Amino acid sequence: MFDIGEKLKTLRINAGFTQPEIAEKINVTKPTYAAYEKGKDISVNTLNELAKIFNIPFESFFMDNVEKFKQIENKGTIKRIPIISRVSAGRGEYGTDDILEWLEMPVSLCDGADYATFVKGDSMEPKILDGDLILIKKDEYLDNGNIGIFRVGDDVFCKKYFNNPITKEVILKSLNSKYDPIYLDENFHDDFYILGRVICKIDYNF
Numbered sequence: 195m196f197d198i199g200e201k202l203k204t205l206r207i208n209a210g211f212t213q214p215e216i217a218e219k220i221n222v223t224k225p226t227y228a229a230y231e232k233g234k235d236i237s238v239n240t241l242n243e244l245a246k247i248f249n250i251p252f253e254s255f256f257m258d259n260v261e262k263f264k265q266i267e268n269k270g271t272i273k274r275i276p277i278i279s280r281v282s283a284g285r286g287e288y289g290t291d292d293i294l295e296w297l298e299m300p301v302s303l304c305d306g307a308d309y310a311t312f313v314k315g316d317s318m319e320p321k322i323l324d325g326d327l328i329l330i331k332k333d334e335y336l337d338n339g340n341i342g343i344f345r346v347g348d349d350v351f352c353k354k355y356f357n358n359p360i361t362k363e364v365i366l367k368s369l370n371s372k373y374d375p376i377y378l379d380e381n382f383h384d385d386f387y388i389l390g391r392v393i394c395k396i397d398y399n400f
Contacts, residue, residue: 322341
C-alpha cells in the first residue's frame with residue numbers, strides 16, 4: 195500500500211488548495227476527489243494530472259514518504275516514456291504501437307526503459323497482475339529466465355523466455371500454472387519477434 199489518498203491530502207494542504215479547487219482542476223466532482231483522498235481507486239491518467247498540479251514526478255506517488263518525494267529535483271532527472279497499447283498475459287492479444295499517453299518518471303527509477311504498456315490477463319500472476327503497467331527495454335536478445343514481450347504472428351504476449359540452443363526451440367512460459375507453455379520450433383522463427391525485456395512494473399490497483 196502506498197497511501198496515495200493520504201499523500202494527496204498532504205500535498206493539497208501544503209499547496210494551499212481546497213478539495214473543490216482540485217476537483218475542478220481535474221474535472222471531477224468534489225465527492226469524487228474527496229473519495230480519492232480516502233483511498234478510492236484512481237486511474238493513471240488522473241494521477242498524472244495531479245502530479246502536474248502538485249509539480250512532482252508521477253512516480254513520487256509510489257514512494258514511501260510524502261516529504262521525501264517532494265524533495266526530488268525535477269530538472270534534468272525526468273524521463274518521458276511512451277505508453278503503448280496493452281499486451282496480453284494470457285493466450286494472446288493483438289498489439290499495436292499507437293502511443294496512448296506519456297509517463298514522466300525520475301531517470302533513477304526508469305533508466306533503460308524505452309516504453310511502457312498495460313498487461314491484460316492473469317498468466318503472469320503472482321508476479322505481474324492484470325492491469326499492471328510494465329516498463330520495457332527494447333532488446334532483441336534475452337537470457338533464459340528473462341520476462342519479456344513477444345510477438346507471435348499478430349499476437350503479443352508477456353511471458354518468461356527460454357531458448358534451447360541445441361534444438362533451437364523457444365519456449366514462452368507463464369508463471370500461472372493454469373496456462374500451458376508456448377512452444378516454437380525453428381519453423382516458426384519468421385513469425386516470432388522479441389520486442390523487449392520487462393525491467394519493472396508499476397502496480398496502481400490498490
